[in-house]
Every structure is written in structure tokens, then in C-alpha cells.
Amino acid sequence: MxxxxxxxxxxxxxxxxxxxxxxxxxxxxxxxxxxxxxxxxxxxxxxxxxxxxxxxxxxxxxxxxxxxxxxxxxxxxxxxxxxxxxxxxxxxxxxxxxxxxxxxxxxxxxxxxxxxxxxxxxxxxxxxxxxxxxxxxxxxxxxxxxxxxxxxxxxxxxxxxxxxxxxxxxxxxxxxxxxxxxxxxxxxxxxxxxxxxxxxxxQNLVEGEVRIPSNECEIYEMIEPIVLTAVGFTFAEGFGNGSWEPFVADQTIGYHGDVPLVATYDGVVVFPKIQELRKEGSPLAYLAKKVNERKKPPRD
Ligand SMILES: [Zn+2]
Missing domain, CATH: 3.40.630.10 (Zn peptidases)
Structure with a gap:
């Protein structure tokens, strides 16, 4: 019903x-x-x-x-x-x-x-x-x-x-x-x-049988937002086109006005916004970094 x-x-x-x-x-x-x-x-x-x-x-x-x-x-x-x-x-x-x-x-x-x-x-x-x-x-x-x-x-x-x-x-x-x-x-x-x-x-809501898939996942953690300021922001070549673009420490990811944005760690860019969703004072993308890689997660 x-x-x-x-x-x-x-x-x-x-x-x-x-x-x-x-x-x-x-x-x-x-x-x-x-x-x-x-x-x-x-x-x-x-x-x-x-x-x-x-x-x-x-x-x-x-x-x-x-x-x-x-x-x-x-x-x-x-x-x-x-x-x-x-x-x-x-x-x-x-x-x-x-x-x-x-x-x-x-x-x-x-x-x-x-x-x-x-x-x-x-x-x-x-x-x-x-x-x-x-x-x-x-x-x-x-x-x-x-x-x-x-x-x-x-x-x-x-x-x-x-x-x-x-x-x-x-x-x-x-x-x-x-x-x-x-x-x-x-x-x-x-x-x-x-x-x-x-x-x-x-979850036992539906009858049937399923096999547990083998999932090997990389775990990432959000570290910081890239916040749009009045001077504007442009991504460096190769960044801003999609989630999971990798960068290394000290690599220029983009520019706030003409000031380069670099991170002190290796990571990835996630959730870059399309132009019309950008808003001054709000994040236009985020930086995340890999925290571990595992087959089985630890117990809660
Ligand atoms: Zn959504």
C-alpha cells in the first residue's frame, strides 16, 4: 500500500x-x-x-x-x-x-x-x-x-x-x-x-539475495573552501573543470585576483561551481585530501 x-x-x-x-x-x-x-x-x-x-x-x-x-x-x-x-x-x-x-x-x-x-x-x-x-x-x-x-x-x-x-x-x-x-x-x-x-x-525490506560487492574505497576529507572574494577567482590551467582534479603541495590551483592559491598538502578539488552558481562570499569549490585507503573500515 x-x-x-x-x-x-x-x-x-x-x-x-x-x-x-x-x-x-x-x-x-x-x-x-x-x-x-x-x-x-x-x-x-x-x-x-x-x-x-x-x-x-x-x-x-x-x-x-x-x-x-x-x-x-x-x-x-x-x-x-x-x-x-x-x-x-x-x-x-x-x-x-x-x-x-x-x-x-x-x-x-x-x-x-x-x-x-x-x-x-x-x-x-x-x-x-x-x-x-x-x-x-x-x-x-x-x-x-x-x-x-x-x-x-x-x-x-x-x-x-x-x-x-x-x-x-x-x-x-x-x-x-x-x-x-x-x-x-x-x-x-x-x-x-x-x-x-x-x-x-x-536492509530486509525486500525479499531476495544480493552479494556484497567488493568495494575498495579511498576516503577523502574536506579541508577548506575556496571562497569567492571581490577580486574574483580564476582557476589555473587544468583546474575547475570537474571534481577530483588532483593537485600537489605548492602547485598553483588558481588565483584570487592575481594572488596564487596554493595548498600545503597534496589533495583534490571538489564541487567546483558553474559560473552562474558562484556568489561573492560563498565557496566556489573546495579542497579535500585523502586520509586513508582501505578494504574494511574501522569499527565505529
Ligand atoms: Zn545535489
Whole structure:
């Protein structure tokens, strides 16, 4: 039985008790793979091709207004994935649509065991995972093909806890964002559907058997943002075209005006923004560095 419990939030209750899993697509409206995956899962369940036996599955189209206009947010620089302040529900509403939408979704995240928020990058990138680095997270992200995990223990992304996965973690669940590739590229929809169904089997919501894939991941940590200032910023040759461009210590990554930007460590550039998403005083990209490489993560 599938029920739309709030706008674009569908709940499917299994006959037996079990885990509570939430799958979100379209937290950013122009990231179409997640939007499609949620729509397809919904129609598979409606037509009886996918049965939820145990637990609860919640399917969400994160930001319906942004999905409607195929933009990141409902207005320029509005961002649902920066709206999940840990105490969101105790705060005064801001009047911004994304704040209101986060309040509709947050109660479902608070009671969830596992949340996968499907994203895509605005410049080219291989698929990767963004979440905290722990064995609990590894049990979830192992079902999503990725060679890289980007963690952010010091909240470099936004300066504080604000993303879907961080909000879920703060309330006792396990949250992750899966970056499926570049926004607008929908060639991975069927693959990501299969990944989600494998996760649902592993979480015992769906009957079936899956083999644990062998995932050898490199773990990266966000170190610092590149903040756009009044003098402007240009990337050096070979940088700014996509996530995971490697640099070495003392290499010029770009220029604030004519002042070179260098790091004191080897690392990678992640989440470079396209020109129209740049904003003075805000990050235009981030620097991350590899913290370890392993087959099996340490215990929590
Ligand atoms: Zn996104």
C-alpha cells in the first residue's frame, strides 16, 4: 500500500516490522537521476513489481518546486541541502520555500534508520559518496559503486551541520549522499535503481539475495573552501573543470585576483561551481585530501 503522506512524499508500509529506509531524489531539482529513480521505484511498487515485505520505505521528491523548473533550488541560491539545521523544528520559519520543505521532510528523517539522498554534481565527476566515515555508513554505501568517499567531519562544506545526511546522523540514523555523476546525465538511472533495490534487500525490506560487492574505497576529507572574494577567482590551467582534479603541495590551483592559491598538502578539488552558481562570499569549490585507503573500515 503506497500512500502520499505529504506532498511528493510517499510511504510504503511492509506487513511485518522492520527497518525504516528513506530514498530521496531531487533535493536539487536539476539533478535528474535521483528524480527519475524515485519516480521509477514508485511505479514499480504501484504495479506490484517491487514488494515491500518488512519495515517502512519512504520515497521523496526532495524539492518539487525546483524539480518543476529544473533548477537547483526554487530561486537562485536557495538550497534544500543547506536547510537541515540540527534544531530546525525548534526554530522560527524563515519564509523561504526550502525551509518550509525541509520542515515537511525532517520528521521522516528523524525516525529513519537509513537515508540515501541522490545527488549529482554541476560539473563532470565520477560517481562518489559523500557521508561520514564509519563502518555503519560503509554498510549502506557499499551498494553504490564508488571508488571515493568524501567525508566532512569539520563541516567545511557550510560551516555547520546543514545537509540531509548530517541531519540524519545527528538524529541517530545513517545518512549518505550519493553523487551519481553530472546533473542532467540520466544514463545511470537503471544502475542506481538496482543499487537502491540491493540496499532494500540488504536492509530486509525486500525479499531476495544480493552479494556484497567488493568495494575498495579511498576516503577523502574536506579541508577548506575556496571562497569567492571581490577580486574574483580564476582557476589555473587544468583546474575547475570537474571534481577530483588532483593537485600537489605548492602547485598553483588558481588565483584570487592575481594572488596564487596554493595548498600545503597534496589533495583534490571538489564541487567546483558553474559560473552562474558562484556568489561573492560563498565557496566556489573546495579542497579535500585523502586520509586513508582501505578494504574494511574501522569499527565505529
Ligand atoms: Zn545535489
Amino acid at each position: 503506497i500512500q502520499e503522506i505529504k506532498p511528493a512524499i510517499w510511504q510504503i508500509l511492509g506487513k511485518q516490522p522492520g527497518r525504516n529506509v528513506v530514498i530521496i531524489g531531487g533535493t536539487h531539482g536539476n539533478e535528474r537521476t535521483g528524480v527519475e529513480v524515485v519516480s521509477k521505484l514508485k511505479s514499480m511498487i504501484e504495479s506490484g513489481r517491487l514488494n515491500i515485505i518488512r519495515g517502512t520505505l519512504v520515497l521523496i521528491h526532495g524539492n518539487p518546486r525546483a524539480i518543476e523548473i529544473n533548477e537547483r533550488g526554487s530561486e537562485p541560491h536557495a538550497d534544500l541541502n543547506r536547510s537541515y539545521l540540527v534544531d530546525l523544528l525548534e526554530r522560527e520559519p524563515t519564509g523561504i520555500y526550502e525551509d518550509q520543505r525541509a520542515r515537511e521532510i525532517a520528521p521522516l528523517l528523524i525516525v529513519s534508520d537509513v537515508v540515501v539522498d541522490l545527488h549529482a554534481t554541476n560539473k563532470p565527476s565520477e560517481p562518489f559518496i559523500a557521508c561520514a566515515d564509519s563502518s555503519g555508513h560503509e554498510q549502506v554505501y557499499q551498494w553504490f559503486p564508488s571508488k571515493k568517499v568524501l567525508s566532512d567531519p569539520n563541516y567545511v562544506l557550510a560551516g555547520k551541520l546543514v545537509t540531509t545526511d548530517e541531519f540524519v546522523d545527528a538524529h541517530g540514523g545513517t545518512g549518505l549522499c550519493y553523487e551519481t555523476g553530472q546533473a542532467g546525465d540520466v544514463t545511470r538511472v537503471d544502475e542506481v535503481m538496482r543499487n537502491v533495490i540491493n540496499l532494500l534487500i540488504d
